[in-house]
Amino acid sequence: MTHDLIPTLRPLLAAEVSAEALASGADPGDLEQAVWLRLLERMKEAGPPADPALWLRGAVRSEARRTRHTGRREAAYAKEPADDAEHGPEQRALAADRYRALHAAVRRLPGRCPRLMAALLSPEDLTYREIAGELGMSQGSLGPERSRCLGCLRRMLTAEVAAPAPWGMER
Template identity: 75%
Template sequence: MTHELVSTLRPLLAAEASAEAHASGAERNDLEQAVWLRLLERLDTTGPPVDPQGWVRRAVRSEARRSRRTARVERPYATEPADDDGGPGPEQRAMAAARRRELHDAVRRLPGRCPRLMAALLSPEDLTYREIADELGISQGSLGPERSRCLGCLRRLLTTEVAAR
């Protein structure tokens, strides 16, 4: 019974929604979806309408009126509220934090002195090579080659992790 009702009402609903959509400022598909939902709710509670075609026409007009009222009251934001500060949104901040955690986790798994060297290089204190060399107890001249070796290890480690995913 329900399948027959849906297939019978589909062309009428499409035509009615198309006719009302422009005047109401709503999308045709949105009107159709709202009416199908109302029909399903009605089928669950009171059963199929006695006059299905008349019911569809009235339901489409009712949804179109509701859409017009809503459009008068609701105003879209020019920008997303979270973007008002001009900075990255919450999704971008969460993704950046996740990337930083992954990077620091990978740095901790590096061999030898690499974890301490990379942590010093990634430090928010922006240490100079001299300060890093003093902190690690190595010569400033060996810092560049050591950094290059550690970056190579980190690159290989992250490449295998990304490929594994």
């Protein structure tokens, strides 16, 4: 019975899948493959169905419903994320690395510079008045202090980029 079942059901499955795929918008090949897989799983667990034709019709309808339901919840990407040269994984990794390097350099600055630069780089987009209040300094001295800190940071980063790593290895 098991060996005869698949060749016997093949034409019925093709007809049922054709009708349901057209109505549900599913790919007929995917729907047919899902039903065959379901039949094989069923046969492994409980043996062949008592009425294979009836079981097949129900399985096709069930798979078509599942496909429609899944299709409503899933949204296709406009383009593949890995193909997005501007916001792809490589660009995000490089940006994250630059962010970590900048913040590590800011933490090594002398005096009040680390706190000032951290406040200026804050995602909260603080105003000069808020930064001055947070750091306990006058608002008028923020500009000159910021210039000194940026000069120090520039010299520090220039030296790091220009200096070769030990043993002639690149950084």
